[in-house]
Amino acid sequence: MLANFHQEQSTKSTLVYLTLSIDVARELTHVHLERFLAPLQCLRRLELVIARDAKRQFLDAGQWENFITEYLPRLITFEFKFSSEWRIGQYKLDQFRSPFWLDKRWFIAYDSSRSCLFTVPYFVPTSIKHSFVPVSTNLTTLPIEQHMVFYDRVTELRLQEHLRSLPYRYNHVKTLIIDTSCTYQNIIDLSKVQSLTVDISTLSLSSLMTAIKRSMPCVNYLSLNGSYWELSYMSFTGISLEQVRVLCLSRYANYQGDNTDKWSRLFPHVERLIVSIVSKSQIPLLIDQFKNIVSGFFYIDPPYIEPHNNDPLYVDPSYIDQIHIDAYNQIQVTHEWLMEHVNRFRQSNMDNFTYQINEGDRLSLSLWIGEDDKTAQVVMNSYFKKNIVDSMRTVRSKTENLSSNTTTVITDTSTTTTSATVTTSTVTTSTSSSTSTISTITTTTTTATSTTASTTTSITTTTATTVTTTTTTSTTTTAPYCTTRVTFDDIPGQSSTSGVVPNGYKNLNWTNVLYLNSSTMPTSGYQTAVNSPPFVGYNPGGTIVQITTANGTKFAFNSVIVSSAWRDNLVWSIYGYRSGTNLVYAPFTMSVINQTKISCNACSNWDTIYFTSSGGTPRSGLTGNGTEFAFDDLCISFGY
Template identity: 35%
Template sequence: MSLPLHQRTFVFDLLPTEILQNIFDYLWTHDILYSFYNISTSVNNIISSYKYYHVNFQSILKRDFDHICRCIQPDQIISLILSDNNDTPYQSHLYLSLFPINQFIHLRALTLIDIDNNSQSLFDNLCEIKSLVSFEIDTMSHLRYIGSQLKRLVVNKYIEDDYIHESFLSSLSFSHIRSLILPYCSYHQLRQILSDALKLTSLTISLLISDCTGIDYFAEQRQEMSLALTHLNLSIQTFTRAISRLLFERFLARMPHLEKLKLNVSSGGSMNLLDGDQWEIFILNHLPSLRIFNFKFKIINIDQNKENILAHFRTPFWLQKNRCWYVSFNADDSILYTVPYFAPRIIKYPSYTILSHATTLPIDQHRILYDNVIELELGSDCKPSYRYRHVQKLTLLIPNIDKSVIDVSRIEYLCIRTTASWSLKNLFRMIKQSMPCVYHLNIDCDLSWTKILDIVPLEQIRILDLSQFFFSEKKSKQIDLPFLFPNIERLITKINTYDQMIYLIDQLKYLSHASFHIINCQTDLNEPERMHQWLLKMSHRLSTNNNFTFKLDSQSWIHFWIVGDRKPVIKVCSNTQSTDVQLQRIEKSDIIQCGHSGHCLLQ
């Protein structure tokens, strides 16, 4: 018989509280609760009193979300990620109904992902949180929430409607901004940013220049004093005049403090960008602090011997030991790029061999370019010349794998896109014998599900994507999905009856995220309220635990976020009584319906 929690002695109990708190600083909240919760009373007390939690709700399991809600109060959170994506529908509304945004009095960093329009009013008081210094959002429309105290701002996407919201960017005060990431801005806005953001040290920005005047306007920012920038990541695309090295020189000359520089010209690069000797002169004279320089230049109208291009980058300046700025040239696409930074990480149908004259990398380091690849697609015409050792995502369009070409033991995501010679039994055998790390399986074809007698369940799979598999009524009687994949937490599939959906929800006991594409299903359940009542009536699981959200979209998809089975946990965190009452109220009330660890906090 195990001892009661208060009588257990554990090695962490002998450590100073500060040691555990220092460990917590590097972990997400759900990792802390999963790894340390209920180890001992002493550790639980440290968890309940810790005040610097980083909460990441993106793609989180519903049971882990509920656990955090019970144990962690908003004044203990310094960074928060909320997501209303398809795998966590209406999460922000659910969470902020428990904890209004003005209760996060120590919040320093907030990230909003795919926030539903109906939830946006919940952030109206965000500007009252004076501690907030980092804000990461999807689109510019969210800029209206913030005040003038920000030190870090990230906008991840650019959508067509964003030009309507450019006024939010123009009205924003940049006086405190130190780090700024924008997916797009005009050269007029860039001039405003560089004029007003006097404390800006890190800038990531993309420019689309559609007229000749814009190129000159971009380069002549007319700052009288040098800028404080130490990190610059600049992407430019133009469809008019070619972008030259001289343009960059005029622009960069006012940035003598640069330590890290990344330039990406995705179209319209001039020939003089290939002149390594002139780059060397400019860097030595104007960028004395530059330690890291990565670039990718798409060149137009090359009029010289392509094999001699790299001669400019084989000088001691580029190859000296403390710098090692190696480059490669893709003659087929006329692209000059630094390696390994811009070396391909995703490759389809590999068949090329690295040629010595195409890179300045020493021959004994050529493997770096292959080891850089983490995603690979293999087709019938592939002729790999090297063994890929670090692939994490593999897509197969062929009926077998040559293990001399790829180390399959590291693969985490496997996609099958061919039915040739594949059966479910062969697939299971291959994964069990050779791919211990695979947890995400995507069967992107109508794979043969016959001859599955004596098959051993594939217990390691947590994510199953059958988006191209039509789960017809006939097949559903032949295929016992809960038996084949007993530990599924996330499922994507097609169905043609709602009964199949109810069956999978009820039988896959660990299921937390589910997306069902409804094919040719005539029904009167298109209204959320009616669907909700029908789900409670037909599903034993959902009627037993009414703690779920779902979303109907216009493309005949229905997305669920539900509580998967797990052994019950004992609540020991302090000050959680009111939260538990609120959570129970959510579980018993009508459901809400539809109509990475790396912490970045600026000091």
């Protein structure tokens, strides 16, 4: 089919961007694909995914090199992901280290556990089911100083083994699954975790609650699946996890004693509750104790109910079958029964729920409680755990929206300081003169093609001294600013469209940076980012940008203008280094129609800058969907 495609689609030879995804390639050969791609000699970007059964030829670097050289001479970006039953050895991997691949910054990695070959960083996995080193250094052609991308892209992580250290930390994990009792704070930035699942009982519950309280302020979904945790509230004096809104207790039926009140004190603001029970009599108790609950999923799972007859709430499984469950129908719960046994319904005369019985599942009950006079439902749900639990994982995410009046402050890690924000009416004193402040100013355009207004910010270092309670005297010293301005418009021997930024340009060495005439990409963030027409810099294929001093002279980073090329909510990060030591790390959210100026007041004495990008959502109506970003007017000052 691919080989005959051009017989009916002759105009496709003018394509500049192609994404091709093949689910199963059992019958597809490299020859078939070459016949399909050969007429597309205008291609500038190619994305190719073979989800299963890629033949050995697709893993051959030499065969791709020969074909691209002859038939796709204009190709700038080549992203691929090949899953195959064929395993490739070190010799085959080393073929991707030839000048053809490295000069184009087409870096690859091989995941031996999944037998998958892919380009990096575009196809770096965002979900890791273990905490080993994601990719061994000998299984990737990416320069070792850029290996942080294998960690920065991960947003979902399952911990299954004990690791004392890793080369880098996981800094962007939002979903964390713990299946080990190891110490994990040293390999994960816990402050960004929003969803936490604990699948092990040997981990101390007291230690876990303390860790959440101290280190995980954003956790709003919590699933505790341990079987034998004993809950003594005396162990949690002073601990109250107000941020948890969704709570899943899959083994609550096995907990001994009347623990309802203790759980609700630990999690006072739970709105959605997923819980196993042994008796329908537990349902009213849970509803009354979790006072903010608006929906719940209660289920009986006899195979997993452990015997603990000392529990006053315990009901023998045979009793469940005889009394609470009609052997041929479902749990016997009625509107009147709920009104009688749920105190919050009875005392306030809350008649704002209805129920409907589904005969498909007699062991689970889903409950929605109305707010004010709204209607809620009690529904017997036939999907048991997964479908209902997944539907309840609608959690409030704490996203940061950058706008024209938003300032983001970070502190240079090379000094111990107290950072301060200066408003228009108040001067706040900083305890150190070496505070580094990175701020963002975002200008929004109506479309990706409209002209972006220019924003200029004066960057100063200020020391303020309070003389009296009513008088403030401040002295301002203006530091040298933007002694070198990188516009990408004055590159020697520059093409009229695009090309590689050469080492030595502006006394800097450039890795993974191309320049592009923004007028050739009018409906994209490349047009948004341009501040000094017509050229911008960008990272082909979403690769990590590295900028280093070419002559050994340290420099100060002053500012840069950035836009996402294709994705909204793209996570763009800056790293500042001196002699191999990370001094500054700051992530920001970029948009296709926003031009964001990143400024720093005292990011000095650097020798290396990294720009990275990940995540985001493709903006509809555009011709691309990669994680590239565009940047212009990079301002630095040598010797500071």
